[in-house]
Amino acid sequence: MSLRAKINESLKEAMKSRDKERLSTLRLMNAAIKDMDISLRGEGKEEGASEADVLQILSKMVKQRQESAKTYEEGGRLDLAEGELKEITVIEDFLPRKLSDDEITAAIDAVVAEVGASSIRDMGKVMGGLKAKYTGQMDFGQVGGMVKARLNQ
Structure with a gap:
């Protein structure tokens, strides 16, 4: 099963279980992938984002959230930092295991x-x-x- 299909399947499960936090993160992931598809189509690549492109998008999303969480912690906004960290755990479910x-x-x-x-x-x-x-x-x-x-x- 492709990464894109896994994300869509998880999105459906989150809708059924009414898990709002997971659902919003999965929707953000889907939107980022669709944005990449659109930009690639503009460049003449009709097939859209490949698996490697999707992995790159998800890795970038994790990095952005890590930076945001750090900024929020430094600013004393632990509630917002916690939200970013929760999003990271959802995104990392779809990334391959980190190497030692x-x-x-x-x-x-x-x-x-x-x-x-x-x-x-x-x-x-x-x-x-x-x-x-x-x-x-x-x-x-x-x-x-x-x-x-x-x-x-």
Whole structure:
């Protein structure tokens, strides 16, 4: 079952169970996916968003909510921060399992070997390879530093 179908199925279940918080988050996810479909159709890609595009959208949504929650906590609005964190848990239900630090290191080593990276100049190739294979499974902001350290060895 595709990710899009899982989201739609969960949306129906949330409607039936009258789970308002989950339902609103699922609707936001669906809207973001449909926005991507529309923009891709404008570029001539009639098939719309692929699975990788959907994973990228969901990862971006999680990151946005993490930043918002942090801002709300700093501003003393714990109620709003809690709402953002609840949305994160709903979105993360559809993302693949996050990789551990050891798994991330192994993935970096594998991609470095695959693309034949030897210096920091090859960082773009390595990051591109990681994004192609591991979208939604790692935080690329954190991984960037790890790749840089690996290539500087």
